[in-house]
Amino acid sequence: MASTSIETMTTTTAERRGIPGAQFVEDVQTYLTQLGLDVNSALAFLQERLQQYKLVEMKLLAQQRDLQAKIPDIEKCLDVVGTLQAKKGTGEALIADFEVSEGIYSRAHLEDADSVCLWLGANVMLEYSCEEATSLLQNNLDNAKASLEVLIADLQFLRDQVTITQVTIARVYNWDVHQRRIRQATAAKDS
Amino acid sequence: MQQEQGGKSDTEVTWEDQQNINKFGRLNNRLHELLDEIKTAKETNDNLEDASNELILTDEEVIRFQVGEVFVHVPNDEVESRIEEMKEATSTNLEKLEEEKGTILAQMAELKKILYGKFKDSINLEED
Secondary structure (H helix, E strand, O other): OOHHHHHHHHOOOOOEOOEOOOOOOOOHHHHHHHHOOOHHHHHHHHHHHHHHHHHHHHHHHHHHHHHHHHHHHHHHHHHHHHHHHHHOOOOOOEEEEEEEEOOEEEEEEEOOOOEEEEEEEOOEEEEEEHHHHHHHHHHHHHHHHHHHHHHHHHHHHHHHHHHHHHHHHHHHHHHHHHHHHHHHHHHHHHO | OOOEOOOOOOOOOOHHHHHHHHHHHHHHHHHHHHHHHHHHHHHHHHHHHHHHHHHHHOOOOEEEEEEOOEEEEEEHHHHHHHHHHHHHHHHHHHHHHHHHHHHHHHHHHHHHHHHHHHHHHHEOOOOO
16 A cells, blocks of 8 residues: 555654644655655545544544633632632621522522532542632643643644645646646647 | 645745745634634623623622622622723733734735735635
8 A cells, every 4th residue: 555655754744642744745746656656546645634634623623622611610610719718717608699400599608618629520529628629720720721732732733734735635636737738738739 | 715726837836835825824723713712802891891880870789799600799899899800801801812813914914925926826815
């Protein structure tokens, strides 16, 4: 299969998170001879690559959406813990209306709340002091933001590879059309 | 978008051109994200504006102020200052986003000049 030779050729371009880099083609003719492919199989190979890139892009976009939803959630939690802490030591109770069930609210008096319970996931909830909860949540928030940054960089890299591949497809195609025209012109001259 | 069209072009595409095309694509993506972000920031701003207007009209001493999922009872004046703070934060954010939009549009115009200059109508950098 031609893919082995292509693999060795792409080693020059960087790879990121298992996403292979797209090779930039200097000259279409040389590219095709190097691969030993005709135009159609080269185009088919490039299209397949493009599909693979698109698939990865969808995965990364889903991850991005998850993270982007997670960040405001954590910020909300931090807000609540902050509100509890602000009331602490004032001697006043924090009065809050909370949802018991959908559309049904009840009133809570929270006096000197020292701790909160954080839902850690996997059916586990742990009690933390407000300070600990804040630092844990802050930590989670920083982590989420850092992962989002890495993810965005990955996406950018991926999109560059998509663009390179699209341009290469267009150029291989154009080159082929051009070659055909030359052949036609010479054939017309000969006859 | 940003694909070459037609078969008449013989212009060589260099690595530099490719990088410019990539950059253009990236900027275009960011621009779309920014437009979304600006839209949500504006909405937040409007909502906060509405909230502070309602606050002026009301006689209630204690306001139910949403924190996370619950409504905390907060005195009127404290809510006012909280909303002011939030308004300030969103408008600074909005300014920052608008500024980024400006730089991106300028960079894109620059790249368009370069790429159209070289490839003429063999390249299309416009949105459909």
